Amino acid sequence: xxxxxxxxxxxxxxxxxxxxxxxxxxxxxxxxxxxxxxxxxxxxxxxxxxxxxxxxxxxxxxxxxxxxxxxxxxxxxxxxxxxxxxxxxxxxxxxxxxxxxxxxxxxxxxxxxxxxxxxxxxxxxxxxxxxxxxxxxxxxxxxxxxxxxxxxxxxxxxxxxxxxxxxxxxxxxxxxxxxxxxxxxxxxxxxxxxxxxxxxxxxxxxxxxxxxxxxxxxxxxxxxxxxxxxxxxxxxxxxxxxxxxxxxxxxxxxxxxxxxxxxxxxxxxxxxxxxxxxxxxxxxxxxxxxxxxxxxxxxxxxxxxxxxxxxxxxx
Amino acid sequence: xxxxxxxxxxxxxxxxxxxxxxxxxxxxxxxxxxxxxxxxxxxxxxxxxxxxxxxxxxxxxxxxxxxxxxxxxxxxxxxxxxxxxxxxxxxxxxxxxxxxxxxxxxxxxxxxxxxxxxxxxxxxxxxxxxxxxxxxxxxxxxxxxxxxxxxxxxxxxxxxxxxxxxxxxxxxxxxxxxxxxxxxxxxxxxxxxxxxxxxxxxxxxxxxxxxxxxxxxxxxxxxxxxxxxxxxxxxxxxxxxxxxxxxxxxxxxxxxxxxxxxxxxxxxxxxxxxxxxxxxxxxxxxxxxxxxxxxxxxxxxxxxxxxxxxxxxxx
Numbered sequence: 001x002x003x004x005x006x007x008x009x010x011x012x013x014x015x016x017x018x019x020x021x022x023x024x025x026x027x028x029x030x031x032x033x034x035x036x037x038x039x040x041x042x043x044x045x046x047x048x049x050x051x052x053x054x055x056x057x058x059x060x061x062x063x064x065x066x067x068x069x070x071x072x073x074x075x076x077x078x079x080x081x082x083x084x085x086x087x088x089x090x091x092x093x094x095x096x097x098x099x100x101x102x103x104x105x106x107x108x109x110x111x112x113x114x115x116x117x118x119x120x121x122x123x124x125x126x127x128x129x130x131x132x133x134x135x136x137x138x139x140x141x142x143x144x145x146x147x148x149x150x151x152x153x154x155x156x157x158x159x160x161x162x163x164x165x166x167x168x169x170x171x172x173x174x175x176x177x178x179x180x181x182x183x184x185x186x187x188x189x190x191x192x193x194x195x196x197x198x199x200x201x202x203x204x205x206x207x208x209x210x211x212x213x214x215x216x217x218x219x220x221x222x223x224x225x226x227x228x229x230x231x232x233x234x235x236x237x238x239x240x241x242x243x244x245x246x247x248x249x250x251x252x253x254x255x256x257x258x259x260x261x262x263x264x265x266x267x268x269x270x271x272x273x274x275x276x277x278x279x280x281x282x283x284x285x286x287x288x289x290x291x292x293x294x295x296x297x298x299x300x301x302x303x304x305x306x307x308x309x310x311x312x313x314x315x
Numbered sequence: 316x317x318x319x320x321x322x323x324x325x326x327x328x329x330x331x332x333x334x335x336x337x338x339x340x341x342x343x344x345x346x347x348x349x350x351x352x353x354x355x356x357x358x359x360x361x362x363x364x365x366x367x368x369x370x371x372x373x374x375x376x377x378x379x380x381x382x383x384x385x386x387x388x389x390x391x392x393x394x395x396x397x398x399x400x401x402x403x404x405x406x407x408x409x410x411x412x413x414x415x416x417x418x419x420x421x422x423x424x425x426x427x428x429x430x431x432x433x434x435x436x437x438x439x440x441x442x443x444x445x446x447x448x449x450x451x452x453x454x455x456x457x458x459x460x461x462x463x464x465x466x467x468x469x470x471x472x473x474x475x476x477x478x479x480x481x482x483x484x485x486x487x488x489x490x491x492x493x494x495x496x497x498x499x500x501x502x503x504x505x506x507x508x509x510x511x512x513x514x515x516x517x518x519x520x521x522x523x524x525x526x527x528x529x530x531x532x533x534x535x536x537x538x539x540x541x542x543x544x545x546x547x548x549x550x551x552x553x554x555x556x557x558x559x560x561x562x563x564x565x566x567x568x569x570x571x572x573x574x575x576x577x578x579x580x581x582x583x584x585x586x587x588x589x590x591x592x593x594x595x596x597x598x599x600x601x602x603x604x605x606x607x608x609x610x611x612x613x614x615x616x617x618x619x620x621x622x623x624x625x626x627x628x629x630x
Binding site: 078080112113114116118121125133134137140141144145161162163175176177178179180181185187188190191259262263265266267268269272286289290293294298300301304308315 | 429448481489496502598601
């Protein structure tokens with residue numbers, strides 16, 4: 001097939017890969033694949049017990065005794081902690097910056113906007129954006145200071161970084177922000193021969209998904225009923241495929257492919273031919289999809305009003 | 316001409332319009348137009364001297380003695396202050412929520428990512444996102460509590476909320492985040508009969524533009540050389556035109572029209588026919604535009620390396 005894009009390959013073997021949010025879900029699935037492909041893998045997350053269990057799984061995937069595998073506990077919500085975590089995992093590599101960074105940390109708490117407290121709003125940005133942005137910020141400084149060429153940084157946004165609907169007023173802004181950061185850096189990193197990539201997963205059936213469903217309003221669950229979702233393993237495979245191929249915007253399922261094509265901004269094309277087709281599908285299909293979503297929300301008005309009364313919103 | 320969209324009109328006459336960032340640039344230009352069309356206009360900004368001068372200009376545009384015009388000083392960077400500012404301007408209207416809200420507050424500080432401090436990154440989100448988001452958050456709670464129907468909220472993003480390039484790693488994420496918030500609310504507000512709209516201006520030749528050019532790296536100025544820009548008056552006219560027409564995504568110049576069409580996500584269409592044409596232009600044209608931008612950045616590598624050495628970046 002004739003393809004307009006010319007992409008470089010990338011091989012994890014012998015590379016130091018830094019995976020944040022690596023103790024569960026997408027991050028853990030990705031870490032295990034990278035280990036199985038011969039990479040040195042460092043994971044960071046908050047919960048030490050989960051990290052210990054994750055390291056056992058990573059050890060089981062080991063293919064060479066020389067692979068350096070480590071799991072460290074860190075909170076990544078600010079610049080200082082993210083820099084410290086990065087420096088800690090680089091110690092085992094004599095302080096050399098990682099070859100590849102995958103910022104998989106993050107969580108979401110869907111709820112109605114009018115019920116969000118100041119803290120809910122801040123948490124949305126902290127756990128959707130800063131938890132990844134500070135690591136990208138710290139790693140970039142390290143890479144440029146060390147004049148390391150050819151490194152790759154991949155953030156994890158969401159399908160909700162390309163579009164949005166009711167329920168995600170604290171999460172979608174953060175995931176859109178990540179996309180803005182990735183697109184800026186894709187351009188700016190040409191100064192340093194670093195690659196900025198970003199993955200837009202659909203629903204991932206992970207521990208985080210179970211948590212987010214606890215607060216998710218029923219009307220949102222109804223809208224999402226059509227979203228098929230991926231297992232963490234499927235998402236990690238798809239993410240790595242696009243990462244290796246050098247896609248700047250990575251998607252791993254047809255629905256996100258379609259939204260990505262219709263929301264491409266200034267990002268380099270993944271495939272000039274397929275994207276034209278997806279763009280056409282999105283041009284015609286999204287308004288139809290929207291109509292059903294809008295209908296579900298409008299149909300929920302009366303029930304929502306009762307709900308707000310019951311919750312004491314009107315005082 | 317045959318148009319697929321069916322938009323409602325909107326008349327500022329007699330409406331209470333709340334304009335943040337109303338003491339200069341886009342906000343002031345918009346406030347004056349709204350006054351001239353018979354609206355009650357409340358502006359909020361930080362600098363009392365600028366507010367006083369702005370109020371004089373607004374008074375000069377007054378068309379009726381019954382119009383309520385006011386200018387109040389407030390910092391909009393947190394939830395409490397934004398709620399207080401909103402409540403303060405509503406006092407003159409017996410506590411009734413505004414009919415229309417235009418969040419024009421914000422600023423940008425373009426610079427290289429590797430030179431950004433923790434504070435630069437935080438400021439980017441504060442002055443690009445939160446300075447508007449907290450007002451939207453406060454106004455929405457007020458509108459829903461008062462069960463006010465038909466109100467309209469318009470945020471101000473940027474062309475850099477639809478795409479990005481080098482220099483805007485603190486600003487583009489914030490402007491993308493606003494777009495994520497507006498798109499979420501466009502869907503969620505169907506529960507309350509409120510309208511969420513968002514304006515994507517190109518360069519506006521405002522006092523803010525003069526300030527941002529002080530830190531802007533030369534290579535960015537070179538890339539932006541092709542961007543024509545609008546005066547605050549032109550931008551305000553274009554914004555209001557889209558606002559009145561009910562466009563959810565508002566753009567006021569051809570270049571942004573083109574980027575908007577290629578970055579539409581799940582937003583309702585402004586015009587099904589024109590957008591197909593713009594989308595095609597963006598599909599073919601953006602990669603060509605990118606090539607020149609990428610070339611400018613790659614050509615700047617050596618000079619940038621010298622610059623970082625001179626700045627002592629490598630220690």
